Amino acid sequence: MTDELPRTDVAADAAGADTHPAAGQPLLRIEGVAKTFGMFRAVDGVSLDIKAGEFFALLGPSGCGKTTLLRMLAGFEAPDEGRILLGGEDIAQALPHQRPINMMFQNYALFPHLSVRDNIAFGLKRAGMARADIATRVSEMVALVKLEGLEKRKPDQLSGGQRQRVALARALARRPQLLLLDEPLAALDKKLREDTQGELMELQRRLGMTFIIVTHDQEEAMTMASRIGVMKAGQLVQVASPRELYEAPRSRWIAEFVGDINLFEGESRLRDGHRLVIGTRDAGTLVVAEPREPVGAGKFAVAIRPEKVKLSRRGPVSEAGHETALNRLDGVIADICYLGGTTTYRVKLDTGGMMQASVANSARLDVDAYSLNQHVVAWFTPDDCVVLPS
Amino acid sequence: MRKISRLSRFNVASLALGLAFLYLPILILVIYSFNASRLVTVWGGWSLRWYHEFFNDRAMIEAAWMSLRVAASSATIATLLGTLAAVALSRGERFRGRTLFSGMLYAPLVMPEVITGLSLLLLFVALNAERGFWTVTIAHTTLTMCFVAVVVQSRLGSLDRSLEEAAMDLGCNPVRAFVAVTLPLIAPAIVAGWMLAFTLSLDDLVIASFTTGPGSATLPIRIYSEVRLGVKPEINAICTLVIGLIAVVIVIASLASKLSSSQGESAAPL
Numbered sequence: 083m084t085d086e087l088p089r090t091d092v093a094a095d096a097a098g099a100d101t102h103p104a105a106g107q108p109l110l111r112i113e114g115v116a117k118t119f120g121m122f123r124a125v126d127g128v129s130l131d132i133k134a135g136e137f138f139a140l141l142g143p144s145g146c147g148k149t150t151l152l153r154m155l156a157g158f159e160a161p162d163e164g165r166i167l168l169g170g171e172d173i174a175q176a177l178p179h180q181r182p183i184n185m186m187f188q189n190y191a192l193f194p195h196l197s198v199r200d201n202i203a204f205g206l207k208r209a210g211m212a213r214a215d216i217a218t219r220v221s222e223m224v225a226l227v228k229l230e231g232l233e234k235r236k237p238d239q240l241s242g243g244q245r246q247r248v249a250l251a252r253a254l255a256r257r258p259q260l261l262l263l264d265e266p267l268a269a270l271d272k273k274l275r276e277d278t279q280g281e282l283m284e285l286q287r288r289l290g291m292t293f294i295i296v297t298h299d300q301e302e303a304m305t306m307a308s309r310i311g312v313m314k315a316g317q318l319v320q321v322a323s324p325r326e327l328y329e330a331p332r333s334r335w336i337a338e339f340v341g342d343i344n345l346f347e348g349e350s351r352l353r354d355g356h357r358l359v360i361g362t363r364d365a366g367t368l369v370v371a372e373p374r375e376p377v378g379a380g381k382f383a384v385a386i387r388p389e390k391v392k393l394s395r396r397g398p399v400s401e402a403g404h405e406t407a408l409n410r411l412d413g414v415i416a417d418i419c420y421l422g423g424t425t426t427y428r429v430k431l432d433t434g435g436m437m438q439a440s441v442a443n444s445a446r447l448d449v450d451a452y453s454l455n456q457h458v459v460a461w462f463t464p465d466d467c468v469v470l471p472s
Numbered sequence: 473m474r475k476i477s478r479l480s481r482f483n484v485a486s487l488a489l490g491l492a493f494l495y496l497p498i499l500i501l502v503i504y505s506f507n508a509s510r511l512v513t514v515w516g517g518w519s520l521r522w523y524h525e526f527f528n529d530r531a532m533i534e535a536a537w538m539s540l541r542v543a544a545s546s547a548t549i550a551t552l553l554g555t556l557a558a559v560a561l562s563r564g565e566r567f568r569g570r571t572l573f574s575g576m577l578y579a580p581l582v583m584p585e586v587i588t589g590l591s592l593l594l595l596f597v598a599l600n601a602e603r604g605f606w607t608v609t610i611a612h613t614t615l616t617m618c619f620v621a622v623v624v625q626s627r628l629g630s631l632d633r634s635l636e637e638a639a640m641d642l643g644c645n646p647v648r649a650f651v652a653v654t655l656p657l658i659a660p661a662i663v664a665g666w667m668l669a670f671t672l673s674l675d676d677l678v679i680a681s682f683t684t685g686p687g688s689a690t691l692p693i694r695i696y697s698e699v700r701l702g703v704k705p706e707i708n709a710i711c712t713l714v715i716g717l718i719a720v721v722i723v724i725a726s727l728a729s730k731l732s733s734s735q736g737e738s739a740a741p742l
Contacts, residue, residue: 158637178640191638195656204652208643256642 107170109134109292110155110260115164115174116316117150124150126316127164132260137286137293139307141300143339147316148296152262155294156185168259179208184258188265190249192237198224198248199233205256223251226285243274250282254289263295267302279305300340304328312336328387330374334470337385342426344391344437346384347472357464360384364435369408370467381472388426388440390466393458409467411437411460415452427452429460498715505708512703522709532710535694539674542605542690546612547669553613554620554669555662559650561621562628580618588615589682596683603685611683612676616669623668627661628654660728667725671718 108131117125125147132138140148153159155166157178166174173181184205192201202223206216224230227247237245246266253261266282267275283306286293297303303310304324311321320332331337334345348362353372360368360382368384416436417428422443429437437460443451452458505523509516526532561574580588592611601607631654639649677692684693691714695707 156637156641158640177645178637179643179645183641185638185641187634187638189632189634191632191634193635193638193653204639205642208648252638252642 108132109136109169110294111165111167112151112155113165113167115151115154115161115166117147117154117159117161123316125154125161128313128316128318129164130311130318130321132292132294134292135290137283137306137308138295139303139310140294140296140313141303141310141340142298142313144298146313148298148313149264151313152185152264152294152296155260156183156262157181182256182259183262184253184256184260185262185264186249186253186266188268190237190245190269192245192248192252194237197234197236198229198240201237201248202251202255204252209256219255223255226254227251242269243278246270246278250285254285254291258291260292260294263293265297266295268297268299275302282306304340312339314339330468331385331470334383334385334472337468337470342388342438342440344386344388345470346435347381348384349381358469360469362435364433365411365431365437366433368467369464370469371464373469383470383472385468385470386437386462386466388438389424389442391437391439391460391462393427393429393439393441393452393460395456395458408464409462413437413458413460415454415456415458418452418454425451427458429458431460501708502712502715504705505712507705507708510705512705512708522705523713525706526709526713529706532691532694532706535689535691536710538605538688539691542608542612542680543670543673546609546616546673547666549609549613550617550669551620551662551666554617554665555624555658557617558621558625558628559654562625577621578618580615581622585615585676585678586682589679592679593682603683604688607683607685608680608688608690611679612669612673615676615679616672619668619672620662620665623665624658624661627658631657660731664725664728667721667728671721671725674714674718 110130110132112128112130112132115125115128116123128147128151140151142148150159154161154174157173157176157180161174164174165172168181168183193204196204199220202220203216206219211219220233224233227250229244229247229251232240232244237248240248246269250266253263263282267278270278279302282293295303295306304327307324309321309323310327312319312327314335320327320336322330322332327336327340331340337343337345346362346365346368348360348365348368351359351361351367353359354369356372358370358372360370362368362384365384370384411429411431411433413429413431415427416430419426419428420443424440424442427439427441429439431437439460504512504515506518506520507514507516508519508521557577561570561577589611592607592614596603596607635653635657636646636649639653640646644652675692676690677696680690681693681696684690689697691710695710698704698707
């Protein structure tokens with residue numbers, strides 16, 4: 083993409099993409115940033131490094147401080163504590179217009195009195211770019227977000243998806259070092275949202291730009307981001323790749339927030355080589371793999387994702403290895419939720435608990451499907467379990 | 473249109489009576505301003521005689537000119553101050569005493585004019601200010617500023633704050649962001665506020681008579697004193713002109729505020 087967009091000497095560029103941070107040094111470093119509103123500590127000591135070219139997602143429930151953190155990066159809020167280093171320079175107290183960072187707003191914040199063209203050109207004019215260069219850049223941006231032919235429309239003459247594109251083009255036009263996206267897809271319907279997710283990823287790769295997106299939608303974060311930072315009550319509780327976040331959540335709260343999960347509380351009984359034997363109240367005795375960071379004795383929660391739980395009528399017969407047979411739980415089907423690609427069964431265990439099992443509907447005919455009140459065996463391997471501090 | 477055609481006879485009658493009650497006196501005044509007769513109540517045929525008379529009445533013309541000057545300058549100052557007050561009130565969410573300030577700003581809306589006029593008179597006497605054009609202008613500014621603030625503030629309240637933030641994000645300092653984005657969006661409200669202030673000043677009699685000085689009577693004062701000596705048909709002509717002027721200003725103001733609110737709708741996110 084950079085070949086297609088000829089470089090133009092503008093103030094924004096000079097301050098922007100041309101100052102490459104030294105190799106290995108993160109583009110953005112957030113150090114112990116905190117922000118308090120009255121009595122409420124919205125952001126509570128967040129530290130984070132973001133490398134150039136990353137697609138980073140800040141994920142969390144509403145009110146967790148992710149938007150406040152983003153607004154501090156944009157300059158709309160000044161942190162009470164900590165530093166924000168962009169390319170090694172502390173910008174924590176700089177005003178929004180002094181930062182080589184642009185933001186795409188949740189409600190797009192398009193200027194209603196300006197046309198699409200003028201909305202996109204707004205930031206370029208402020209950067210003191212020459213008129214001819216502005217025209218070139220605007221048409222590049224219009225082509226980039228596929229809005230050709232709509233340049234003269236006002237925002238109220240556009241559909242929701244088109245407005246979203248204008249907002250994106252406007253934020254990208256100045257070629258910021260860092261693009262912040264505040265719930266950029268929240269206002270779009272599901273189908274359009276999925277298409278746009280793909281386009282945003284594609285765009286980010288082509289431009290080689292660094293994106294930080296704020297979202298409360300874990301699927302959106304997992305789909306788009308290369309790394310995800312999960313926030314809870316103003317703190318960053320885990321920073322990991324989507325896979326690691328899903329398969330190795332650091333706490334019970336994260337495990338429950340990201341995706342569905344079965345949780346069983348219990349106490350560690352004994353250690354058998356790489357295995358822990360945990361006695362649970364609702365699911366009997368479970369054999370689980372010892373976590374990477376060794377845990378002492380005490381109370382734990384055993385977590386198993388529903389798709390890791392296999393169901394069968396008589397137990398794991400075909401794969402009847404020693405390993406797989408370690409966790410077998412008898413129960414009856416209590417609830418069936420057909421979702422198209424998968425079916426989620428809720429199994430009432432004989433030991434008292436409930437267990438969700440998600441089964442792929444790999445055959446079109448329902449010969450393999452279970453029916454309500456049918457007796458089944460739910461089984462899973464020790465490696466499918468995650469042991470979490472209770 | 474459909475609704476109008478569905479009006480029953482009773483509704484038509486009550487509407488006609490209501491409108492007649494409001495506009496018949498004005499209509500009679502307008503018709504009699506074209507009366508050729510010297511007697512106000514006797515119809516003597518059509519004539520533009522009294523308009524001619526008015527344009528040759530130096531004192532009346534001076535009063536009218538004075539009124540227009542006062543209205544234009546007080547409306548301009550009031551618009552400036554009222555807009556600033558509205559911006560401070562709707563943008564400064566966190567400043568202390570905001571409720572008190574807005575309450576104090578709106579108090580003149582309901583304050584009896586006699587009290588406003590009297591207190592201003594006392595102030596000008598205490599300051600030993602020479603009463604005339606400037607004292608009336610200041611008094612009218614006090615009266616009309618709160619109306620401007622109300623109009624502009626309601627428009628500002630419906631504006632999305634993130635518009636200004638977007639402008640700052642795209643390279644504007646806070647002042648430029650206001651000028652480049654907020655000001656164009658509230659401009660119709662500011663225009664409407666100015667028009668409102670202008671008409672309020674133009675037809676004010678009470679406050680003007682408290683705060684004016686010798687030799688600087690406004691048109692309402694002049695008309696009022698003439699009428700006390702008996703109604704001359706010339707007054708009808710002047711009043712017709714004033715009605716025409718105010719009608720034009722009000723139509724423009726309501727068009728401006730309509731434009732403003734329709735833009736407000738489009739500014740709302742989907």
